[in-house]
Amino acid sequence: MYSTSEMAKKLSVSTQSLRNWDKSGKLVASRTPTNRMFYSHDQYLEASGKAKYKKTGSDVDAVSGKVVLITGGTGSLGHALSKRICGHAKKVIIFSRCELKQANMKQKFANQTNMRYLIGDIRDRERLSTALKGVDVCIHAACMKRVETCTYNPLEAIKSNIIGSTNVLEACIENKVRKTLLVSSDKACSSATLYGGTKFVAEQVFINGNNYATRDCLFTATRYGNVFASNGSVRQLFENQAKEGKVKVTHKDMTRFFMSMDDAVDLNLFALNNTIGGEIFIPKLKATTIMSFAETFAPGIPVEIIGLRGYEKIHEDLISDTEMLYTVDC
Structure with missing residues (x-):
């Protein structure tokens, strides 16, 4: 969060300009219970025209020396x-x-x-x-x-x-x-x-x-x-079940998201x-059917459909319809 003076300094404008922008609706400040104006970092990025997320440098920059x-x-x-x-x-x-x-x-x-x-x-x-x-x-x-x-x-x-x-x-x-x-x-x-x-x-x-x-x-x-190789993953489950001669799937149309x-x-x-x-x-991520996954990691093994567990969904989502309104592609 930035105070009026901090925001003015970051944007290289006067505090009076910020007050004018607040009144005109160009950049509306939030207010504390004591009516002090303040601004979010998102507002700074929007006002300055800077990108929110930019992949730069090494992937370990955030942890280097930390x-x-x-x-x-x-x-x-x-x-x-x-x-x-x-x-x-x-x-x-x-x-x-x-x-x-x-x-x-x-x-x-x-x-x-x-x-x-x-x-x-x-x-x-x-x-x-x-x-x-x-x-x-x-x-x-x-x-x-x-x-x-x-x-x-x-x-x-x-x-x-x-x-x-x-x-x-x-x-x-x-x-x-x-x-x-x-x-x-x-x-x-x-x-x-x-x-x-x-x-x-x-x-x-x-x-x-x-x-x-x-x-x-x-x-x-x-x-x-x-995640493919995580402990207790469905891949491990299918590979273990394949050794016993049968793979168990809850629903033939079920899909899931997978990544390495x-x-x-x-x-x-x-x-x-x-x-x-x-x-x-x-x-x-692209969704993959559980049946396709079973065929890949337990090829040629019979599949038994055992039914959904509790309130388990047939198709998972990564972003809800409501969240899509606030989603940024980065």
Whole structure:
């Protein structure tokens, strides 16, 4: 947010010009409860004619020389992000609950001297506050993500995905973490499951959490579909089922969005490089039928149609009709 004098300086105009523009409707300022005028960064970009998002420099610019903390860092995305950034970041901190997964990750990255491992739970606000001291960038990937598990354990899903995300936001504001990114899901769009609902709320907490922070702390999110090589992915499921002689599909017409792990890492780093706070970065992806996916990764294996689970959608969305009104192609 910019005061009248700050905005005038950035646009190289007088404060009186800004007041005149506000009265004429050319550039209308927002107002505090005490009637002080202020402007958003979006208004500055629009008034100055500058592009919002521009891919420049290296994809690791946002983390180079920085201390980066990844919640849920022992997962597939955490491994891939660590591999990409550990040679550029000052320090990479893996924050997660499972000792065994951390021990395995330590062995995999044994030659990386700038990686640290902290046991903790995003439900524990105090532990997060301690872990985030001195952190410049936080990538929030920890969550409960299995649809059926969230449905069967709704209160636990709320504690992890909503309250846990709120804890991350508040701890980042407390520690003045410069950039914080939420890794979300296409199931948050027009959500029909409890999991999707919790991720939708987490998105809203993050993009609107900028209202609680100064310009020193930026909160943003990414939203995308299934990642080929992630733990528990449908690819792994089909390959395992193929060994047993039958692949199970919920609906023959079902489609899903898929992307590679490298593309997922690219998207998250692009978001960190380009965020001005309050966005959801969404990739352009083509939907693939589950039947085609089964034929690719379990060729020649019989398929059994088992029916939809709960409120599972046949077709996922990445952007809702309402969101299209506010979408920028970058």
